[in-house]
Amino acid sequence: MDFTGRTVVVTGAGSGIGRAVSRLFADAGARVLGVGRRAAALxxxxxxxxxxxxxxxxxxxxxxxxxxxxxxxxxxGRLDVLVNNAGATRMMPLGETTAEGIADLFDLNVTAPSLLSSAALPHLRQVEGAIVNVSSTYGHRPLPGAAHYAASKAALEHLTRSWAVELAADGIRVNALAPGPTESEALTAAGLPDAVVDQIKQDEAARIPLGRRGDPEEIATWILRLADPQTTWLTGQTLTLDGGLELT
Ligand SMILES: NC(=O)c1ccc[n+]([C@@H]2O[C@H](COP(=O)([O-])OP(=O)(O)OC[C@H]3O[C@@H](n4cnc5c(N)ncnc54)[C@H](OP(=O)(O)O)[C@@H]3O)[C@@H](O)[C@H]2O)c1
Structure with a gap:
């Protein structure tokens, strides 16, 4: 894949999937604006x-x-690709659900990608660019104990479908990538203690048919494929990349 001369915005670029995809785009010749809160991580x-x-x-x-x-x-002077990758997860069983908890998740996982895509639109129109939204396997399967995270990703997948049709006449393609459990800072960032994080990782690996969690680099490769200008006829799709987890 060759992104020479193209410009990409990647959110959540300071760790995990966002770091891997930023580097892969740069290796493919793109200029990348990496966004996140921690300057040192970026x-x-x-x-x-x-x-x-x-x-x-x-x-x-x-x-x-x-x-x-x-x-x-x-x-x-141009914007070719927007990768809405920044996101957060949060354990929030129904009995402990708060307005603040819901707003926190949706502000980052739904509102931010919406406002970024809206602001990017005039520039994407000029180059017939692409948007890639990073969802999750749990955007289309239940996640007991973290239902609002799953619901926020379901919203992002549905926005993907609607925007794909809304923007098709402009030549802008909109797709989503739905990773399964992947090595990153996500579980630690959710405030879980190390022992719980280790246990979750073991349990997840055991449930995944291919027997392991994903690497950020193998997720990043598919984000580039979805964004690739050579991928000319794919829009409105959610690609699940999870070692077979969604089939179980
Ligand atoms: N890893 C998985 O198992 C998995 C599975 C399915 C889907 N996903 C999705 O993949 C995406 C990337 O997550 P990841 O796994 O790579 O986790 P991660 O390492 O925690 O990355 C999330 C990134 O988002 C940034 N971020 C968080 N809040 C932000 C804010 N308010 N403003 C700007 N940036 C913010 C963080 O940087 P700062 O803290 O510096 O802001 C961080 O670099 C997320 O959308 C996640 O839901 C991950």
């Missing part, structure tokens, strides 16, 4: 990858979406 992603520019920002803060897109287009 700088680490950009180390040895001159095509990546770190852009620290909190996607839950008002005005961030437009400011991020302006930063990319101001710097490079």
């Amino acid at each position: 700088e680490e992603t950009a180390a040895d990858h001159p095509g990546i520019a770190a852009h620290p920002a909190d996607l839950r803060a008002p005005g961030t979406a437009r400011e991020v897109i302006d930063a990319a287009t101001g710097r490079w």
Whole structure:
């Protein structure tokens, strides 16, 4: 895949899947604006990858979406691909559900991708660009104890389908990638203690037919394929990449 001369915005670029996909785009010749809250983590992603520019920002803060897109287009004059990857998970059984907990998840997992996509639209129209939304296997299967995380990803998958049709006349393709359990900082970022994280990882690996959790790099490869301008006729789809978990 060759992204030479193309410009990409990747959210959540300071760790996990976002770091891997930022580096892979840069290796393929793209200029990448990597977004996240921790400047040091973004700088680490950009180390040895001159095509990546770190852009620290909190996607839950008002005005961030437009400011991020302006930063990319101001710097490079075009935007070809938006990867809505930043996301958070949270254990929240129904009996412990709070308005603040729901808002926290939806602000990052649903509202931020919506506002970023909206701000990116005029630029994507100019180049017939692409949007890739990062969902989850649990965007289309139940997740007891974290239902609102699953629901936020289900919303993102449905936005993907609606936007694909809405933007098709502009030549903009919109697809989603739904990873299964993948090595990243996600479980730690959800505030779970190390022992619980280790147990969850073991349980997940045991449930996955291919017998292991995913690597961020193998997720990143498919995000590039969905965004690739050579992938000309694919839109509105959610690709599940989870070692067979969704079939069980
Ligand atoms: N790993 C999995 O098992 C798995 C499975 C299915 C789906 N996913 C999805 O894959 C995506 C990437 O997650 P990951 O697994 O790579 O986890 P991760 O390592 O926790 O990455 C999430 C990234 O989002 C950034 N982020 C969080 N809140 C933010 C905010 N308010 N503003 C800007 N950036 C923010 C974080 O950076 P800062 O903290 O520096 O802001 C972090 O780099 C997420 O959408 C996740 O739901 C992951």
